Amino acid sequence: MILYLDNAATSFPKPEEVYQAADRTLRRYGVNPGRGSYGLVLEAGRLVYRTREAVAELFNIADELRVVFTSNATEAINLALFGLLQPGDRVVTSSMEHNAVSRPLHALRARGIQVTEVPADRFGRLQPDDVKAAAMAGGQAARMVVLCHCSNVTGTVQPIEEIGPWCRRHGILFMVDAAQSAGLLPIDVQSMAIDVLAAPGHKCLLGPPGTGFLYLREDLQPTPLIFGGTGGDSMSEEMPEALPERLESGTLNAPALAGLLAGIEYVQRIGIRQVREHKTRLLEALLYGLRQLPGIRIYGPGTATEHGGVVSFTMAGRDPAETGFLLDEQYGICVRTGLHCAPAAHGTIGTLPSGTIRVSPGLFNTREDVDRLLSALTDMLGPNFSISQQGDVQ
Amino acid sequence: MIPENDIIALFKAPAVAMKAERLLRKAALDCRLIPAPREVAAGCSMALRCPAAQLSTMIRELNRLQLTPRAMYRKSASGYQPVTPSAEGEYHDPVSG
Numbered sequence: 001m002i003l004y005l006d007n008a009a010t011s012f013p014k015p016e017e018v019y020q021a022a023d024r025t026l027r028r029y030g031v032n033p034g035r036g037s038y039g040l041v042l043e044a045g046r047l048v049y050r051t052r053e054a055v056a057e058l059f060n061i062a063d064e065l066r067v068v069f070t071s072n073a074t075e076a077i078n079l080a081l082f083g084l085l086q087p088g089d090r091v092v093t094s095s096m097e098h099n100a101v102s103r104p105l106h107a108l109r110a111r112g113i114q115v116t117e118v119p120a121d122r123f124g125r126l127q128p129d130d131v132k133a134a135a136m137a138g139g140q141a142a143r144m145v146v147l148c149h150c151s152n153v154t155g156t157v158q159p160i161e162e163i164g165p166w167c168r169r170h171g172i173l174f175m176v177d178a179a180q181s182a183g184l185l186p187i188d189v190q191s192m193a194i195d196v197l198a199a200p201g202h203k204c205l206l207g208p209p210g211t212g213f214l215y216l217r218e219d220l221q222p223t224p225l226i227f228g229g230t231g232g233d234s235m236s237e238e239m240p241e242a243l244p245e246r247l248e249s250g251t252l253n254a255p256a257l258a259g260l261l262a263g264i265e266y267v268q269r270i271g272i273r274q275v276r277e278h279k280t281r282l283l284e285a286l287l288y289g290l291r292q293l294p295g296i297r298i299y300g301p302g303t304a305t306e307h308g309g310v311v312s313f314t315m316a317g318r319d320p321a322e323t324g325f326l327l328d329e330q331y332g333i334c335v336r337t338g339l340h341c342a343p344a345a346h347g348t349i350g351t352l353p354s355g356t357i358r359v360s361p362g363l364f365n366t367r368e369d370v371d372r373l374l375s376a377l378t379d380m381l382g383p384n385f386s387i388s389q390q391g392d393v394q
Numbered sequence: 395m396i397p398e399n400d401i402i403a404l405f406k407a408p409a410v411a412m413k414a415e416r417l418l419r420k421a422a423l424d425c426r427l428i429p430a431p432r433e434v435a436a437g438c439s440m441a442l443r444c445p446a447a448q449l450s451t452m453i454r455e456l457n458r459l460q461l462t463p464r465a466m467y468r469k470s471a472s473g474y475q476p477v478t479p480s481a482e483g484e485y486h487d488p489v490s491g
Contacts, residue, residue: 034408037429037440045427049412065409232408235436242407 083222087112154300207260
């Protein structure tokens with residue numbers, strides 16, 4: 001039986017309710033929400049609207065119309081960065097970013113936007129004072145600070161609750177990439193002073209692939225990346241001013257958004273704190289077990305409570321890619337190896353060019369699953385090493 | 395399609411109309427979204443229809459929710475009569491004030 005431990009890429013499996021909601025919507029309301037006014041379209045539109053409300057409620061967003069649906073977090077990040085930044089603007093980011101942030105910023109450099117990258121320490125931790133100093137470099141406040149909340153490589157959680165309010169006080173836009181934290185860590189856009197929040201729907205929010213969203217503070221009006229039909233004011237040659245339509249041209253994926261709604265409701269029923277506690281227990285067992293094995297090096301803070309949802313490690317003398325292949329081929333265990341689309345983060349923790357083996361348990365994984373992975377790794381290390389259920393080396 | 399005296403409200407975007415319908419229904423108003431009549435809106439806009447008897451409540455709720463319509467009309471025998479906003483941009487029931 002396959003053991004999936006790559007939930008940082010996308011959560012799998014989903015709660016049964018998610019499959020049912022997507023299936024039901026595709027069968028009963030498989031029409032184009034917001035296009036026309038007949039009953040089925042209105043039902044599909046109402047469902048999309050309820051999903052907007054659920055997102056807003058989860059992140060304490062005052063107006064659900066400031067929630068724009070996208071196909072993933074990457075699209076949301078691109079919408080915000082390309083839509084808000086102008087030539088001459090200065091942006092501060094970190095050395096722990098995913099390519100979803102660093103590649104758009106690289107492209108924006110060519111358009112006259114200055115990018116400052118604040119280095120994290122070898123555990124992936126950013127010091128707030130370093131971010132603040134970079135944001136005020138030269139005595140002039142940067143236009144934006146953009147940071148990942150939780151690293152997809154090390155799981156390191158950044159202190160956004162400190163950086164956000166500081167940015168607000170200094171008139172700097174604060175944008176958070178919540179790809180690894182939305183649905184796992186508490187996020188409150190008001191108390192954390194988050195102006196722009198980008199997140200996937202298909203990871204810790206348990207929705208189907210092809211879902212994501214962008215939240216924009218009330219007075220932010222990005223230039224659209226995509227132009228087209230929005231279901232209203234069709235005589236105008238201009239895109240509408242109002243969100244979400246301004247940034248939602250084309251047909252929305254209503255079945256997937258229905259699945260996302262079911263996923264969010266599932267997370268809320270369990271409670272984000274309980275989700276986190278479950279994953280922390282699994283990561284504790286994993287970290288303990290890994291430390292009993294010879295030649296294992298763990299990256300990131302090393303304490304489960306500081307790891308978000310992932311643990312990265314390497315095995316001495318072994319290529320992570322080979323380890324991942326063997327885990328899949330011989331043991332039926334799915335983990336992610338390599339650079340995880342975050343080369344700068346690997347540069348920061350010293351794992352270029354081979355990267356790491358990344359394990360990211362999901363809500364439905366168990367302690368037995370962790371033990372199975374540890375047993376497989378023990379087996380791979382040779383006949384002289386084994387690990388008991390308690391993690392003791394024998 | 396629209397009974398005489400019924401009110402229709404147009405909003406700046408379809409999602410706003412959707413929000414208005416959802417919140418007004420929560421307030422027990424008998425409103426529903428309809429295709430906007432061509433006499434008052436070009437293209438494929440949506441309008442929110444509400445019975446005339448609920449006009450005062452509708453206006454009060456929309457003002458409270460800060461969901462100001464971009465236009466409101468009352469259906470009459472001769473067509474759609476504008477319900478005009480005050481100088482502050484708020485709508486007032488032309489009958490009850």
